[in-house]
Amino acid sequence: MEHSKCSLEMLQELGLKSVDELFADIPKSVRSGGLRLPEGMSEIDLKRSLETMLSSNRHAESMLNFLGAGIYHHYIPSAVKMITGRSEFITSYTPYQPEISQGMLQALFEYQSYIAELTGMDVVNSSMYDASTALGEAVLMSTRISGGDTFLLSRAISPERRRVAELYAKGADIRLVDVDFDRASGSVDLNDLTSKLKDGVSGFYFETPNFFGVIESQAREIRGLLDKRTMVVGVNPMSLAILRPPGDLGADIVIGDAQVFGAPMSFGGPTIGLFGCRPEHVRKMPGRIIGMTTDIEGRAAYCMTLQTREQHIRRSKATSNICTNEALLAVAAAAYLSVVGRTGLREIAATNVRNMQSLSSRIDSISGFGAPLFKGAHFNEFIVRSDRDPFQIHKTLLTQGIHGGLVLANMFPELGNSTLYATTEMHTKEDHDRLLGALEGIR
Amino acid sequence: MRYHQADYDVPLLFEACDEQKIDDRFDPTIGGAIPKGLLRSDLNIPDLPERDVVKHFINLSQMNFGVDNGLYPLGSCTMKYNPKICDEVVSWPSVASIHPHQDPSTVQGALRLMHELEGMLCEIGGVDAVTLQPAAGAQGEYTGIHIVRAYHEARGEKRNEVILPDTAHGTNPASAAMVGYDVLEIPSKNGCVDIEALKASISSDTAAFMLTNPNTLGIFEKDVKEIAGTLHDAGALLYYDGANLNAIMGKTSPGHMNFDIVHFNLHKTFATPHGGGGPGAGPVGVKRYLEEFLPVPRIIEKDGKYHLDYDQPKSIGKVKAYFGNFGVLVRAYAYMMMQGGPGLEAASENAVLNSNYLKDKLKDDFELPYGGLRKHEFVLSGKPLKSKGVRTLDFAKRLLDYGFHAPTIYFPIIVDEAIMIEPTETESKETLDRFVDVCKQILKEDPEILKTAPHNTSRRRMDEAKAARDMIFSWRGYKKKTENAK
Ligand SMILES: Cc1ncc(COP(=O)(O)O)c(C=O)c1O
Numbered sequence: 001m002e003h004s005k006c007s008l009e010m011l012q013e014l015g016l017k018s019v020d021e022l023f024a025d026i027p028k029s030v031r032s033g034g035l036r037l038p039e040g041m042s043e044i045d046l047k048r049s050l051e052t053m054l055s056s057n058r059h060a061e062s063m064l065n066f067l068g069a070g071i072y073h074h075y076i077p078s079a080v081k082m083i084t085g086r087s088e089f090i091t092s093y094t095p096y097q098p099e100i101s102q103g104m105l106q107a108l109f110e111y112q113s114y115i116a117e118l119t120g121m122d123v124v125n126s127s128m129y130d131a132s133t134a135l136g137e138a139v140l141m142s143t144r145i146s147g148g149d150t151f152l153l154s155r156a157i158s159p160e161r162r163r164v165a166e167l168y169a170k171g172a173d174i175r176l177v178d179v180d181f182d183r184a185s186g187s188v189d190l191n192d193l194t195s196k197l198k199d200g201v202s203g204f205y206f207e208t209p210n211f212f213g214v215i216e217s218q219a220r221e222i223r224g225l226l227d228k229r230t231m232v233v234g235v236n237p238m239s240l241a242i243l244r245p246p247g248d249l250g251a252d253i254v255i256g257d258a259q260v261f262g263a264p265m266s267f268g269g270p271t272i273g274l275f276g277c278r279p280e281h282v283r284k285m286p287g288r289i290i291g292m293t294t295d296i297e298g299r300a301a302y303c304m305t306l307q308t309r310e311q312h313i314r315r316s317k318a319t320s321n322i323c324t325n326e327a328l329l330a331v332a333a334a335a336y337l338s339v340v341g342r343t344g345l346r347e348i349a350a351t352n353v354r355n356m357q358s359l360s361s362r363i364d365s366i367s368g369f370g371a372p373l374f375k376g377a378h379f380n381e382f383i384v385r386s387d388r389d390p391f392q393i394h395k396t397l398l399t400q401g402i403h404g405g406l407v408l409a410n411m412f413p414e415l416g417n418s419t420l421y422a423t424t425e426m427h428t429k430e431d432h433d434r435l436l437g438a439l440e441g442i443r
Numbered sequence: 444m445r446y447h448q449a450d451y452d453v454p455l456l457f458e459a460c461d462e463q464k465i466d467d468r469f470d471p472t473i474g475g476a477i478p479k480g481l482l483r484s485d486l487n488i489p490d491l492p493e494r495d496v497v498k499h500f501i502n503l504s505q506m507n508f509g510v511d512n513g514l515y516p517l518g519s520c521t522m523k524y525n526p527k528i529c530d531e532v533v534s535w536p537s538v539a540s541i542h543p544h545q546d547p548s549t550v551q552g553a554l555r556l557m558h559e560l561e562g563m564l565c566e567i568g569g570v571d572a573v574t575l576q577p578a579a580g581a582q583g584e585y586t587g588i589h590i591v592r593a594y595h596e597a598r599g600e601k602r603n604e605v606i607l608p609d610t611a612h613g614t615n616p617a618s619a620a621m622v623g624y625d626v627l628e629i630p631s632k633n634g635c636v637d638i639e640a641l642k643a644s645i646s647s648d649t650a651a652f653m654l655t656n657p658n659t660l661g662i663f664e665k666d667v668k669e670i671a672g673t674l675h676d677a678g679a680l681l682y683y684d685g686a687n688l689n690a691i692m693g694k695t696s697p698g699h700m701n702f703d704i705v706h707f708n709l710h711k712t713f714a715t716p717h718g719g720g721g722p723g724a725g726p727v728g729v730k731r732y733l734e735e736f737l738p739v740p741r742i743i744e745k746d747g748k749y750h751l752d753y754d755q756p757k758s759i760g761k762v763k764a765y766f767g768n769f770g771v772l773v774r775a776y777a778y779m780m781m782q783g784g785p786g787l788e789a790a791s792e793n794a795v796l797n798s799n800y801l802k803d804k805l806k807d808d809f810e811l812p813y814g815g816l817r818k819h820e821f822v823l824s825g826k827p828l829k830s831k832g833v834r835t836l837d838f839a840k841r842l843l844d845y846g847f848h849a850p851t852i853y854f855p856i857i858v859d860e861a862i863m864i865e866p867t868e869t870e871s872k873e874t875l876d877r878f879v880d881v882c883k884q885i886l887k888e889d890p891e892i893l894k895t896a897p898h899n900t901s902r903r904r905m906d907e908a909k910a911a912r913d914m915i916f917s918w919r920g921y922k923k924k925t926e927n928a929k
């Protein structure tokens with residue numbers, strides 16, 4: 001290995017002859033003798049080679065796409081990209097030294113403030129990895145709040161989230177039990193919920209809008225049935241621009257994914273797990289929390305607080321192992337929400353609902369298709385039922401440069417030929433026309 | 444050289460909110476699509492001109508210190524410089540605008556990149572198979588310990604305990620506990636694992652031992668093979684916390700040290716920026732006999748085509764939705780391709796050189812517990828500061844005044860008044876020399892200056908007790924508190 005003049009000087013000052021001597025403490029018996037990896041490449045070569053490799057990806061700008069199911073394609077204003085591109089934010093770490101990190105700390109406090117307002121929860125942490133791990137942590141926190149060894153999950157949730165929750169539950173020896181959905185409305189089957197509320201059940205998780213796009217209309221009844229047990233509600237925070245916040249409906253914990261606020265889809269990661277709770281539960285909460293305070297001069301300031309819940313202090317007794325989280329995406333969310341503002345956010349949410357309404361009724365009018373499958377109110381996705389095999393339809397659409405919705409046949413066999421379609425403000429009328437034209441051709 | 448951070452009073456965005464009225468021309472029912480009972484009556488978030496929002500966040504960014512601002516020698520965190528091209532490629536639509544549920548035939552480039560990244564990590568880690576799914580180091584540990592549990596359960600064994608040294612990072616015990624294990628911390632001896640204490644604590648109940656090597660003090664655990672042998676003889680597994688991989692690339696690997704499971708912190712060793720505390724990525728590598736337990740899906744290559752394989756009956760399942768923090772994976776891949784094998788080895792060499800250089804220059808001004816070489820980081824004791832009537836905390840705060848981020852302090856716990864310094868390979872000799880000069884100068888300063896430091900940052904020392912007492916975590920919470928007080 002070649003070394004610069006400075007390195008040689010430094011070695012000399014250390015009284016060493018070679019770099020090898022710096023590694024003299026690594027025994028021969030564990031030496032690997034170098035890396036069998038290619039030589040490095042220049043920036044321009046790297047760019048060319050990545051361009052070639054990634055050019056086979058068909059992205060939302062080159063292929064019309066109707067996927068949702070937890071990750072959504074929304075517009076990201078340029079100002080948001082510029083703000084999250086600031087290298088003072090990108091290249092900093094967890095604000096362990098608050099005096100020199102006020103920018104990140106205040107931005108995170110503003111993120112918490114926005115999410116608190118949207119969800120109606122007074123306490124919001126500064127992020128979890130994503131919605132799936134937020135759910136896993138909520139299952140554990142529910143047990144800390146209410147005791148018990150069983151947790152109920154609505155069946156109308158994302159199978160991805162469900163699988164992650166299974167792992168978190170297994171680690172804590174918690175049993176997960178499914179609660180069915182009503183076959184007509186798509187919302188929680190209250191009879192099934194009632195029958196499963198046995199001793200030892202710590203809480204219940206349902207989503208609104210749920211995996212089928214249906215807005216849950218019985219939150220109050222659910223709250224009543226749960227009594228003292230923990231009510232955990234999963235949200236698409238974009239929908240909260242217009243929908244009643246779960247805090248008003250009696251939620252103890254609210255989770256979701258704030259990817260919809262200013263983060264690209266990025267093949268599903270990084271996204272940002274949103275996590276809020278009632279104030280009385282804050283000491284049982286996982287994750288970093290930013291609090292408002294003052295410095296010794298009495299000036300407004302922000303710092304990490306209630307750290308005695310966390311792994312670096314409480315070690316094996318911590319509320320969670322989380323350390324690195326998704327701070328930069330929290331900044332993105334705060335930037336997004338402040339750029340679009342109240343008026344913009346409500347307009348975007350309304351556009352999503354309108355697009356969903358229009359697309360679903362237009363699909364419904366094609367013979368051989370029915371939409372939406374469920375009668376409840378929807379936000380921006382819905383299930384399309386088809387006479388023909390949905391996998392075949394998917395393949396045909398692909399040949400026409402259209403990625404249809406997510407085929408549910410394997411995940412929810414009881415729903416038959418079902419496909420989950422999402423549409424957002426990114427779709428124009430012409431986009432819908434193209435999809436409809438293609439579906440009509442299939443009929 | 445002088446330093447002063449930008450210093451503004453930046454009101455919260457929400458302070459502009461109160462005077463604003465909700466727009467009553469807006470029809471939230473969207474023409475009756477949503478029943479009124481499901482709608483909210485108000486939404487108390489501010490409407491602001493873009494101009495004001497940009498000013499707000501730019502001012503905030505100026506009150507934040509990152510690696511691009513200067514030396515960030517935060518021990519254990521590997522705050523190295525991140526090449527900008529890696530950020531740029533992540534914004535390409537072929538990275539940013541692909542959806543995780545897309546048909547695999549439409550994301551072949553992404554799958555290939557991940558598959559190749561797994562291969563490179565196998566080589567660096569000395570392991571046979573890698574999952575990219577975990578979102579961060581701690582989640583890598585969590586994944587790894589679930590694999591430990593699955594492995595023992597598959598052999599029909601119930602083992603209840605995970606052992607780790609008292610120098611272990613807090614995430615290690617927390618992760619083990621979340622998988623359902625009792626955690627046993629053993630005291631260190633001369634800064635390393637006390638092999639006798641370890642042997643005495645191993646039993647048929649031991650599921651795994653977690654270790655990082657070089658350890659938290661930056662010392663290479665020479666007896667690592669003996670440690671591994673002892674554990675394997677007892678039927679237990681050895682877990683490698685990859686946070687300290689930056690010291691050893693090309694020299695040794697967790698696999699060569701006989702570890703069974705390792706996580707990699709891509710946001711440390713592989714130059715993906717930390718983002719103010721994330722996103723990161725914590726891929727996990729295992730030896731062949733543990734591969735069947737890795738999370739699903741696995742990425743399989745067959746005849747030049749990439750597939751997602753969910754058919755893994757012994758898999759632990761999923762630790763995170765989808766495939767991992769793809770945006771972070773792409774950055775790490777780009778970095779590794781630019782460095783190449785020789786570049787990564789050189790990175791480790793220079794990281795270790797920088798660390799030993801600084802250690803030698805500073806050890807006489809502080810105390811260096813346990814002599815000898817260090818790897819990528821070293822831990823000083825700030826005990827000598829006590830004779831000045833100040834503490835490590837004061838010294839750390841004073842460093843901020845000179846435009847240096849503070850080292851990690853008070854970790855590991857076994858060193859009194861610990862100061863943990865990790866310069867990384869990307870800092871020049873000039874920067875290190877200036878850091879040394881500043882450290883020496885601070886030691887000569889009036890103790891009052893240290894105790895009241897920092898002076899040149901956007902805020903002075905925090906009233907952290909007030910934050911914990913007031914418990915104000917949002918504007919909403921603030922409003923409620925102030926209204927209650929009236
Ligand atoms: C030694 C060590 N182990 C584990 C971790 C946890 O990694 P992460 O923050 O990515 O979860 C860290 C990082 O802070 C660390 O320094």
